[in-house]
Amino acid sequence: xxxxxxALVTGASSGIGEAFAHALAARGFDMIVVARRxxxxxxxxxxxxxxxxxxxxxxxxxxxxPKGIEETLRAVxxxxxxxxxxxxxxGVGSYGAFSGLEASRELQMVDLNVRAIVALTHHxxxxxxxxxxxxxxxIASTTAFQPVPYMATYGATKAxxxxxxEAIAREVxxxxxxxxxxxPGHTPTEFQAVSGSARRSVRTTLQPAEQVVQEAxxxxxxxxxVVITGRPNRALAQVSRVLPxxxxxxxxxxxxxxx
Numbered sequence: 001x002x003x004x005x006x007a008l009v010t011g012a013s014s015g016i017g018e019a020f021a022h023a024l025a026a027r028g029f030d031m032i033v034v035a036r037r038x039x040x041x042x043x044x045x046x047x048x049x050x051x052x053x054x055x056x057x058x059x060x061x062x063x064x065x066p067k068g069i070e071e072t073l074r075a076v077x078x079x080x081x082x083x084x085x086x087x088x089x090x091g092v093g094s095y096g097a098f099s100g101l102e103a104s105r106e107l108q109m110v111d112l113n114v115r116a117i118v119a120l121t122h123h124x125x126x127x128x129x130x131x132x133x134x135x136x137x138x139i140a141s142t143t144a145f146q147p148v149p150y151m152a153t154y155g156a157t158k159a160x161x162x163x164x165x166e167a168i169a170r171e172v173x174x175x176x177x178x179x180x181x182x183x184p185g186h187t188p189t190e191f192q193a194v195s196g197s198a199r200r201s202v203r204t205t206l207q208p209a210e211q212v213v214q215e216a217x218x219x220x221x222x223x224x225x226v227v228i229t230g231r232p233n234r235a236l237a238q239v240s241r242v243l244p245x246x247x248x249x250x251x252x253x254x255x256x257x258x259x
Contacts, residue, residue, distance in 0.1 A: 011090030013040035019209035064112035113157035115124035185233035
């Protein structure tokens with residue numbers, strides 16, 4: 001039986017999730033990595049094992065579906081080990097005026113960005129509290145701080161993640177469990193191409209996924225409840241607190257409007 005800590009990373013096949021997997025492997029974590037693309041997961045697992053000597057279990061699952069959630073939780077339970085860290089990273093976005101988007105895709109986004117996070121958190125949190133230790137990292141976004149025209153559903157799901165995480169972080173104080181909401185800004189990943197948001201009229205400062213992860217892990221080590229990664233993103237979040245909401249929506253709408 002290994003004495004290494006065990007982490008579950010969702011959306012691990014690319015972007016921020018993959019960067020988390022690399023960073024955690026370097027810290028000596030064994031992992032269960034989850035995504036829809038089995039080939040990428042297999043390649044990631046091989047690289048991490050060869051480089052760091054950690055054990056990686058891959059789970060091909062679509063967390064937007066009840067079956068995908070069940071498969072993931074079954075993998076956690078069948079490991080026979082307590083989970084020390086949950087990285088709820090899997091998420092998807094869409095771009096464009098809400099009235100012109102497909103309802104099915106918007107609902108799938110809610111399932112993945114909200115329902116899956118609630119389900120996984122609810123499963124692992126009582127067990128962590130019972131052990132008196134464990135960490136949960138939820139990936140929100142700077143879009144969580146204000147309404148986002150042309151990414152209306154996505155922004156709303158990330159607002160849920162932020163508020164949900166902050167509330168639970170307060171509830172578990174004193175239990176030995178820590179909960180952190182991470183709010184990245186524009187991170188160059190496949191998200192822009194998949195969501196279509198590369199068509200937005202104004203581009204913001206880029207922050208590599210590796211920097212997002214480093215700031216997130218530093219904030220977790222410090223016991224913080226929320227971290228906005230990147231100095232320009234922190235400044236933008238402060239602006240959203242002082243401008244009237246209608247004015248802020250106008251500003252964000254101008255920035256997100258398709259070119």
